[in-house]
Amino acid sequence: MSTQHVLIVDDEPDIRELLEITLGRMGLETHAAGDLREAGNLLRDARFDLCLTDLRLPDGSGIQLVDYIQQHHPELPVAVISAHGTMETAIAALKAGAFDFVAKPVDLERLRALVGSALKLNQENSPQQPDRRRQPLLGNSPAMQGIRDTVAKLARSQAPIYIHGESGTGKELIARQIHDQGPRRTAPFVPVNCGAIPPELMESEFFGHIKGSFTGATVDRPGLFQTAHGGTLFLDEVADLPLAMQVKLLRAIQERRIRPVGANQETPVDVRILSATHKNLADEVAANRFRQDLYFRLNVIELQAPPLRERIEDLPLLATHLLERIASRWGHPSLRLADGALHALEQYPFPGNVRELENILERAATLCEGQTLYARDLRLSPPNPAGNASTTSPPPLAVGEAALDTQLANQQREVIRRALEQTRWNKTQAAEVLGISFRQLRYRLKKLGIE
Numbered sequence: 001m002s003t004q005h006v007l008i009v010d011d012e013p014d015i016r017e018l019l020e021i022t023l024g025r026m027g028l029e030t031h032a033a034g035d036l037r038e039a040g041n042l043l044r045d046a047r048f049d050l051c052l053t054d055l056r057l058p059d060g061s062g063i064q065l066v067d068y069i070q071q072h073h074p075e076l077p078v079a080v081i082s083a084h085g086t087m088e089t090a091i092a093a094l095k096a097g098a099f100d101f102v103a104k105p106v107d108l109e110r111l112r113a114l115v116g117s118a119l120k121l122n123q124e125n126s127p128q129q130p131d132r133r134r135q136p137l138l139g140n141s142p143a144m145q146g147i148r149d150t151v152a153k154l155a156r157s158q159a160p161i162y163i164h165g166e167s168g169t170g171k172e173l174i175a176r177q178i179h180d181q182g183p184r185r186t187a188p189f190v191p192v193n194c195g196a197i198p199p200e201l202m203e204s205e206f207f208g209h210i211k212g213s214f215t216g217a218t219v220d221r222p223g224l225f226q227t228a229h230g231g232t233l234f235l236d237e238v239a240d241l242p243l244a245m246q247v248k249l250l251r252a253i254q255e256r257r258i259r260p261v262g263a264n265q266e267t268p269v270d271v272r273i274l275s276a277t278h279k280n281l282a283d284e285v286a287a288n289r290f291r292q293d294l295y296f297r298l299n300v301i302e303l304q305a306p307p308l309r310e311r312i313e314d315l316p317l318l319a320t321h322l323l324e325r326i327a328s329r330w331g332h333p334s335l336r337l338a339d340g341a342l343h344a345l346e347q348y349p350f351p352g353n354v355r356e357l358e359n360i361l362e363r364a365a366t367l368c369e370g371q372t373l374y375a376r377d378l379r380l381s382p383p384n385p386a387g388n389a390s391t392t393s394p395p396p397l398a399v400g401e402a403a404l405d406t407q408l409a410n411q412q413r414e415v416i417r418r419a420l421e422q423t424r425w426n427k428t429q430a431a432e433v434l435g436i437s438f439r440q441l442r443y444r445l446k447k448l449g450i451e
């Protein structure tokens with residue numbers, strides 16, 4: 001691989017030297033500039049793979065350089081070095097498009113991790129491995145196209161992103177895309193439903209614990225931060241975090257260090273934080289249920305996931321895609337929607353958004369006869385304005401009881417397995433996802449013969 005070039009912009013010779021030595025040891029070629037003007041000249045004359053800039057320069061601010069690079073060299077990742085206590089400027093730099101920041105005094109381990117991630121960005125152009133497990137973010141509505149463009153941009157940065165949107169609008173899918181398209185994609189994406197962890201276990205879930213730290217801690221156990229090291233931690237339903245945990249989380253994010261329960265030492269962690277909730281986080285702050293300082297740290301960049309009813313033009317594409325998924329999961333031949341059924345769906349408000357669409361189609365696929373789903377198979381709750389659709393529907397079902405039972409059992413098995421996989425086999429969380437109690441889940445696992 002050819003040598004990679006890094007532009008270092010800092011007016012302090014000591015820091016420049018430290019950076020040049022550290023990066024040189026990583027096999028990188030460094031070029032240094034003492035101010036904005038010199039940096040501009042170097043950027044015009046040579047090609048760089050990364051730029052590291054101080055925020056305070058003799059002839060201007062590092063944010064100006066971030067802006068300049070965004071405009072003239074959008075492919076070049078730029079990270080800023082901020083003096084301690086200027087967190088707000090560092091956040092402003094992230095908003096301007098810097099991909100990350102490192103605080104002074106520079107922690108060399110952290111610097112090396114940052115440089116490593118930045119240089120992976122340049123390999124982005126290599127063709128992506130097709131990955132069948134990756135779900136695309138579907139929809140050609142202007143709103144969805146906008147989200148895909150923003151995701152592509154945000155994936156390159158390390159800035160915390162807060163995704164706001166109603167339940168089932170695809171917030172987790174968006175977070176996954178940000179992870180999958182960024183330099184951290186080979187490391188884990190760890191989703192956590194903050195509302196599903198019992199408060200007394202929260203600290204140990206997030207930070208891990210060491211053997212003997214409390215009754216039941218029989219082995220050392222890593223927490224979510226350690227599991228996500230090098231990757232992304234997605235805090236879903238972040239508004240549900242208890243206040244005591246919010247303080248600890250803020251500290252972990254700020255210091256980029258955690259202390260496992262019962263440990264004497266802190267451990268450095270390198271995790272990008274994405275978060276989401278269907279609640280209005282600003283309202284939660286106003287009601288003193290969410291800490292303002294944590295809100296500012298999480299909400300550096302906000303993304304809105306639009307409700308399905310506001311981009312109903314995406315429905316045919318989504319429905320086709322979801323039906324393909326259902327058919328292939330069940331080993332069915334392809335399924336299709338009758339025109340009347342599509343029309344009925346287009347009139348429906350979808351309070352549960354894409355997830356609800358998926359559930360409606362899955363249920364309809366169980367109930368329908370043959371390969372076509374008709375309006376009445378959908379069982380939409382409000383009065384169906386496409387009432388005339390029934391005239392185009394076939395006669396009532398003639399499926400035998402036993403066959404229906406088997407289909408329903410298969411469907412349940414499938415949905416439960418998905419919930420378990422999604423929650424990394426955490427039965428308490430899986431029960432929550434499924435909207436049933438833990439006992440009910442245990443009962444069903446036994447009944448359906450799932451181990």
Ligand SMILES: Nc1ncnc2c1ncn2[C@@H]1O[C@H](COP(=O)(O)OP(=O)(O)OP(=O)(O)O)[C@@H](O)[C@H]1O
Binds near residue numbers: 139165170305358
């Ligand atoms: N644009 C989309 N394209 C394809 N599938 C989508 C899209 N949006 C959502 N989905 C699908 O809808 C389901 C719900 O999405 P997801 O879990 O990301 O929503 P969410 O907003 O995180 O939900 P919740 O608020 O309940 O946590 C998933 O199966 C997801 O794959």
